[in-house]
Amino acid sequence: MGEDLRQVYDEVAKCNRCGFCQAHCPIFDITKDERNVARGHNAHVRSLIEGELEISEDFKDPLFECLLCKACVANCFPAVRTERNVVAGRAEYVRRVGQPRTMRFLFHRLLPDPVRMGRFVRLAAVGKNTGITRLARALGILKWFGKDFDRVEGLVERLPTRFFRERARTLRLDGGAGRTVAYFVGCGFNFVLPDVAEATVEVLVKGGARVRVVDNVCCGLPAYGYGDLEAARALARKNMDALEQVDAEVILTDCGSCSAFLKEYPELFEESPEERDRASRLASRVKGFSEYLAEDGCPSPRGHGFRGKVTYHDPCHLSRYQGVVGQPRQVLRGLPGVEYVEMPEADRCCGAAGSYNVLHYEQSMVVLDRKMENLRKTEAGVLATECPGCLIQLRYGVRRASLPVRVAHVSELVREACS
Numbered sequence: 001m002g003e004d005l006r007q008v009y010d011e012v013a014k015c016n017r018c019g020f021c022q023a024h025c026p027i028f029d030i031t032k033d034e035r036n037v038a039r040g041h042n043a044h045v046r047s048l049i050e051g052e053l054e055i056s057e058d059f060k061d062p063l064f065e066c067l068l069c070k071a072c073v074a075n076c077f078p079a080v081r082t083e084r085n086v087v088a089g090r091a092e093y094v095r096r097v098g099q100p101r102t103m104r105f106l107f108h109r110l111l112p113d114p115v116r117m118g119r120f121v122r123l124a125a126v127g128k129n130t131g132i133t134r135l136a137r138a139l140g141i142l143k144w145f146g147k148d149f150d151r152v153e154g155l156v157e158r159l160p161t162r163f164f165r166e167r168a169r170t171l172r173l174d175g176g177a178g179r180t181v182a183y184f185v186g187c188g189f190n191f192v193l194p195d196v197a198e199a200t201v202e203v204l205v206k207g208g209a210r211v212r213v214v215d216n217v218c219c220g221l222p223a224y225g226y227g228d229l230e231a232a233r234a235l236a237r238k239n240m241d242a243l244e245q246v247d248a249e250v251i252l253t254d255c256g257s258c259s260a261f262l263k264e265y266p267e268l269f270e271e272s273p274e275e276r277d278r279a280s281r282l283a284s285r286v287k288g289f290s291e292y293l294a295e296d297g298c299p300s301p302r303g304h305g306f307r308g309k310v311t312y313h314d315p316c317h318l319s320r321y322q323g324v325v326g327q328p329r330q331v332l333r334g335l336p337g338v339e340y341v342e343m344p345e346a347d348r349c350c351g352a353a354g355s356y357n358v359l360h361y362e363q364s365m366v367v368l369d370r371k372m373e374n375l376r377k378t379e380a381g382v383l384a385t386e387c388p389g390c391l392i393q394l395r396y397g398v399r400r401a402s403l404p405v406r407v408a409h410v411s412e413l414v415r416e417a418c419s
């Protein structure tokens, strides 16, 4: 995507205003406001390009309330790429009006620098794990950082004190004669859920892979989703440099959002043929966890691990952005003792959507409640998924609804079955 909003004009003009998207949009379902549905977003962006609309809060709010879940795209006859048009609108807003200092700091100072990011998370971990944050919440101090901040703080139960990259130094990475796999470490799994990253590496090594942990930074999706294309490209360039240092047949990540965005790098550089070609060479080697396992085969399960009903939640960035739908189910069905049950509306967004649950807490919780209702119907003991944002949100949902369900990454279940 380029810097000129007019580049999406043909795409917004494809919308025939049929309104079929209304029935599928989780946000329209809550607000019943035409400005929140794909037809409204496309009309807004089109009016802006045609000079009939000024940038205002009225323009900004609905655009930033979109989950970018692509449920509309999947149910749109001309397949209008509304998610792309929405990001183009956000980018125009950021270019003309700017972004809050906190977001700029996050995208330009924290995400490109894992050491600085690590210091921040460690500080937050001390606050959270010692109860200081709880005290600050009780005293109302957290509200100083934003009206929903005291509730948002509860999304994660505990923060680790040792990140995955530190733990990786003592992990076995060489599995033998299998493929060489470059493991791209997502921020969520490095800083918040390192157990998942460890499980992924263990499964790969058990399957015979030689794992190379990539010295990457954030994939850039949070910045892109917010409309800060400059920050997203800067992060992508750092990652392309890092990935080119690793001689591997496969670039693997267990984060559905990272794999989706790495595969989209060529679009990010569509105006620069040289960088686009470089991005395409890397993108063609990217695979998600189950995608890799479905091709390469699971390490032989030994029959350990969970026995009973397991269900699965499709992360939007894995299912709708990459078409990875059958592979996680195939992997789960292959685990001994697992009775796979399909969840109603398994592909409906859980409301995490990157930082949506932080920036739009109330709406995100309505979306999450519906997911919990669907989960309840399955009577499953385990809910599996493949994205850190979804994992955090779904674990929060299960705690909130007091459901006796464990939420796990597919890689954690495979590791348990094979250990």
Ligand code: SF4
Residues within 6 Å of the ligand: 014, 015, 016, 017, 018, 019, 020, 021, 022, 038, 039, 042, 072, 075, 076, 077, 078, 079, 080, 082
């Ligand atoms: S976005 Fe697609 S489904 Fe929605 S009104 Fe336009 S053409 Fe119809």
Ligand code: SF4
Residues within 6 Å of the ligand: 024, 025, 026, 027, 028, 036, 037, 038, 041, 065, 066, 067, 068, 069, 070, 071, 072, 073, 082, 083
């Ligand atoms: S991407 Fe999702 S939230 Fe956004 S308009 Fe489409 S269906 Fe609605």
